Amino acid sequence: MLGWELPPHNSGGLGVACLNLSRALARDGASIDFVVPYTAEHEEIEFMNVLSATNLDPLFRYGVGAYDTKYVDAALIPESGQNHIQKVSIRKIQQDYCKFVEDYLMEYKPDVVHAHDWLTFEAGILAKKNYGIPLIAHVHATEYDRSGMNGGNKLVHEIEREGLLLADKIIAVSKATKNIIVKKYHIPAEKISVVYNSLDEDFIKSTYTYDDQDYKYLETMKHFGYTIVSTVGRFTIQKGLGILMRAAARAISKNPKLIFVFAGDGEQRQELLELSAKYKIAKNVVFTGFVRGKKLRDIYQVSDIFVMSSISEPFGLTALEAAHHGDVLILTKQSGVSEVIRHAFEYDFWDEEKLADEIVAVSKSKALKNTLKRGISEEYHKISWQDVAKKVEKLYNEVDKHKEFC
Amino acid sequence: MRAICLYLHIHQPWRYRRYSIFDVAHNHNYWYEKDYYDKQNNERIFKKVAEKSYHPMLDLLEKNLKRYPEFKVSLSITGTWLEQAMEWDPTLISQISRMLTTGQVEIVGETYYHSLSFFYDKIEFESQVKLHSDTIARLFGIRPRVFRNTEFAYNDELGKWADQIGYKAVLAEGWDKVLGWRSPNHVYKVAGGTRTRLLLKNYRLSDDIAFRFSDRNWKEWPLTAEKFQNWLNMDALRGNLINLFMDFETFGENVWEDTGIFDFMDQLIYMWLKEYDNKFVTVSEAADLEQPVDEISMPQTVTWADTERDLTAWTGNEMQQEALSTLYAMKPRIIATGNTDLLNDWRRLTTSDHAYYMCTKYWSDGDVHAYFSPFDSPFDAFMYYMNVIRDFEWRIEATSQNLKSAAEL
Numbered sequence: 163m164l165g166w167e168l169p170p171h172n173s174g175g176l177g178v179a180c181l182n183l184s185r186a187l188a189r190d191g192a193s194i195d196f197v198v199p200y201t202a203e204h205e206e207i208e209f210m211n212v213l214s215a216t217n218l219d220p221l222f223r224y225g226v227g228a229y230d231t232k233y234v235d236a237a238l239i240p241e242s243g244q245n246h247i248q249k250v251s252i253r254k255i256q257q258d259y260c261k262f263v264e265d266y267l268m269e270y271k272p273d274v275v276h277a278h279d280w281l282t283f284e285a286g287i288l289a290k291k292n293y294g295i296p297l298i299a300h301v302h303a304t305e306y307d308r309s310g311m312n313g314g315n316k317l318v319h320e321i322e323r324e325g326l327l328l329a330d331k332i333i334a335v336s337k338a339t340k341n342i343i344v345k346k347y348h349i350p351a352e353k354i355s356v357v358y359n360s361l362d363e364d365f366i367k368s369t370y371t372y373d374d375q376d377y378k379y380l381e382t383m384k385h386f387g388y389t390i391v392s393t394v395g396r397f398t399i400q401k402g403l404g405i406l407m408r409a410a411a412r413a414i415s416k417n418p419k420l421i422f423v424f425a426g427d428g429e430q431r432q433e434l435l436e437l438s439a440k441y442k443i444a445k446n447v448v449f450t451g452f453v454r455g456k457k458l459r460d461i462y463q464v465s466d467i468f469v470m471s472s473i474s475e476p477f478g479l480t481a482l483e484a485a486h487h488g489d490v491l492i493l494t495k496q497s498g499v500s501e502v503i504r505h506a507f508e509y510d511f512w513d514e515e516k517l518a519d520e521i522v523a524v525s526k527s528k529a530l531k532n533t534l535k536r537g538i539s540e541e542y543h544k545i546s547w548q549d550v551a552k553k554v555e556k557l558y559n560e561v562d563k564h565k566e567f568c
Numbered sequence: 569m570r571a572i573c574l575y576l577h578i579h580q581p582w583r584y585r586r587y588s589i590f591d592v593a594h595n596h597n598y599w600y601e602k603d604y605y606d607k608q609n610n611e612r613i614f615k616k617v618a619e620k621s622y623h624p625m626l627d628l629l630e631k632n633l634k635r636y637p638e639f640k641v642s643l644s645i646t647g648t649w650l651e652q653a654m655e656w657d658p659t660l661i662s663q664i665s666r667m668l669t670t671g672q673v674e675i676v677g678e679t680y681y682h683s684l685s686f687f688y689d690k691i692e693f694e695s696q697v698k699l700h701s702d703t704i705a706r707l708f709g710i711r712p713r714v715f716r717n718t719e720f721a722y723n724d725e726l727g728k729w730a731d732q733i734g735y736k737a738v739l740a741e742g743w744d745k746v747l748g749w750r751s752p753n754h755v756y757k758v759a760g761g762t763r764t765r766l767l768l769k770n771y772r773l774s775d776d777i778a779f780r781f782s783d784r785n786w787k788e789w790p791l792t793a794e795k796f797q798n799w800l801n802m803d804a805l806r807g808n809l810i811n812l813f814m815d816f817e818t819f820g821e822n823v824w825e826d827t828g829i830f831d832f833m834d835q836l837i838y839m840w841l842k843e844y845d846n847k848f849v850t851v852s853e854a855a856d857l858e859q860p861v862d863e864i865s866m867p868q869t870v871t872w873a874d875t876e877r878d879l880t881a882w883t884g885n886e887m888q889q890e891a892l893s894t895l896y897a898m899k900p901r902i903i904a905t906g907n908t909d910l911l912n913d914w915r916r917l918t919t920s921d922h923a924y925y926m927c928t929k930y931w932s933d934g935d936v937h938a939y940f941s942p943f944d945s946p947f948d949a950f951m952y953y954m955n956v957i958r959d960f961e962w963r964i965e966a967t968s969q970n971l972k973s974a975a976e977l
Binding site: 507508515516518520522523527528529532533534537 | 586588589590885887889928931945946948950951955
């Protein structure tokens with residue numbers, strides 16, 4: 163399996179999905195070598211071999227590559243263990259990653275190579291071309307998603323296209339993603355299977371106790387009848403946060419007892435701050451900065467409503483996490499997660515009026531809030547990772563001549 | 569002697585449009601969606617159903633009424649349907665008028681607004697029944713003598729009410745759990761009543777036509793008039809009166825023309841009447857067909873919906889309960905304004921279809937076919953409904969302030 167990150171050395175959902183999928187496959191008896199482009203301890207991972215392609219530090223803290231492709235050629239990542247600090251680019255790491263995979267394949271011949279997103283597609287292509295090993299290309303996000311559906315990095319597009327063309331089977335994390343692959347990359351639909359993600363098992367299992375210490379202000383406001391609306395993610399164009407801010411202003415004009423929590427960070431931070439001032443709602447908007455772990459879960463916990471405002475969102479795992487903490491969900495129709503969730507409000511990402519309407523409606527009606535909460539609590543964990551693994555194994559069997567997957 | 573009592577229900581709700589919170593206090597148009605192709609456009613929906621169902625089925629009925637003096641049919645027509653027909657296709661009303669002159673057609677009474685007001689506000693219920701009766705009298709020159717409640721929602725209390733008013737009969741579901749070993753093919757008395765009869769829907773045979781006719785996975789598909797005639801003959805062994813009660817839209821809208829539903833019905837009428845001593849009866853004639861064989865009691869409300877035959881599709885979830893209780897609680901203040909436009913708008917919101925759009929019973933299964941609604945989700949339906957109610961609140965305030973300032977002058 164070719165991946166770019168694994169928890170805890172991850173900056174987003176890609177690593178979480180890779181870990182959970184691998185673990186479920188291993189439970190079904192698959193033996194997996196998982197290649198990452200860095201060197202770090204993965205103590206908890208016993209069910210597969212994690213192989214390091216370079217001796218770099220984990221890459222997540224530089225925030226480039228898996229989620230942001232603007233600077234793939236820029237030398238941003240310091241090489242450790244040197245006296246003089248030399249920096250390397252994503253492209254350079256990818257080349258080293260390919261070299262590692264090439265050497266690995268001299269010795270080992272896996273039944274299937276499963277590559278996650280464009281970063282590892284070149285290495286997957288290599289296995290396919292040189293050794294005829296069946297290639298599964300797993301698409302968690304395309305360059306179109308990362309660039310808010312316009313433009314994007316040409317080189318990345320090219321790598322994606324080649325990987326998708328040469329792959330024996332493609333896994334898309336939603337119908338929305340499948341449509342992009344068909345329409346933008348001109349890949350026949352028959353080759354693409356939709357396999358939805360599930361909620362992180364570690365997230366569900368880990369013990370979490372809420373104390374109202376971190377967000378005391380929000381707790382107090384709730385006590386005074388305020389409704390807390392939150393969103394979590396990188397502040398990039400893909401996330402449609404400007405529209406959420408405009409909708410917030412409109413909603414507040416109908417119900418002043420609303421507080422919007424923007425949890426995360428990114429290039430749009432400044433813009434969002436300015437917008438909140440321009441619309442004169444700064445007092446109702448809270449920026450938390452980048453949060454993870456307990457602080458993130460506290461936000462889910464304190465919130466009444468979670469909004470996923472993405473212009474395009476291949477899946478959107480954070481929505482399931484918020485549901486786990488009892489939030490009412492409002493999702494754009496363009497998000498993959500809205501394809502599996504029934505008990506949620508939906509809107510088209512540009513429709514700020516409907517979004518505002520929905521926020522006001524939930525904040526003003528207990529009956530509506532309860533119905534949505536109860537409904538989603540019964541459905542958010544309907545799909546397990548074991549179900550996901552079963553679908554993936556079926557695809558393995560279709561491409562692998564030995565047919566030894568259950 | 570064996571008789572079929574064919575009864576068809578004609579109704580269209582006034583669907584409210586996607587009425588935003590930003591419309592409240594600015595725009596009081598709830599019923600007319602500007603975009604003709606929008607899912608809530610009442611005019612488009614009415615004209616579509618008129619073309620597919622109302623016209624061809626009324627033509628078929630009228631043709632058979634002329635051809636066979638023994639052919640009879642009963643119709644219930646809601647006030648909201650009549651309003652829309654007058655607006656967009658008045659020939660439908662004149663055709664029904666013409667059919668009534670044959671004396672072979674009967675109109676059944678109900679609430680004007682197709683509401684569940686009986687369960688929320690008895691005075692409002694009686695007002696709506698009277699409004700319906702007056703409208704039928706004005707348009708067609710007759711008054712209904714047989715009653716049906718919205719969604720066939722029946723209980724003993726309703727039976728007693730009908731008995732006091734003096735209705736000849738009430739229509740209800742012939743539900744096994746109520747009937748036990750008894751057959752729906754007889755005339756019954758309402759519990760504790762003196763004169764009012766109960767006519768019970770033969771749901772198996774009715775649903776063979778209404779729900780299963782077009783189902784290709786049904787083992788009896790395709791259903792021919794010959795086969796159905798055999799079933800009628802068999803069923804008549806347990807009573808001579810077969811009550812085929814269904815939605816008018818079954819013909820052409822729910823079951824499409826290309827399934828052969830119209831030809832089936834045409835043939836069935838011919839074949840049934842061809843046999844010796846067979847006839848059709850209207851609902852009033854059915855009530856007089858025989859002495860009641862027994863009294864039927866339904867302490868719990870029984871409807872013609874779902875396998876549960878209860879009201880949960882309309883009042884089962886918290887949103888529906890909140891929407892309906894908020895709506896009915898406003899009534900005294902609506903009346904106090906003396907504003908008839910506002911009262912009419914308020915009454916249009918009592919139509920039961922709106923509560924059905926908020927039903928979440930089948931929502932989790934993702935079965936879109938079980939969710940008949942012009943809205944994307946039950947949550948959307950609830951949200952826009954409550955926005956309309958907010959506008960009612962605003963209009964009540966606005967009107968009462970006007971009244972106050974008028975009083976000050």
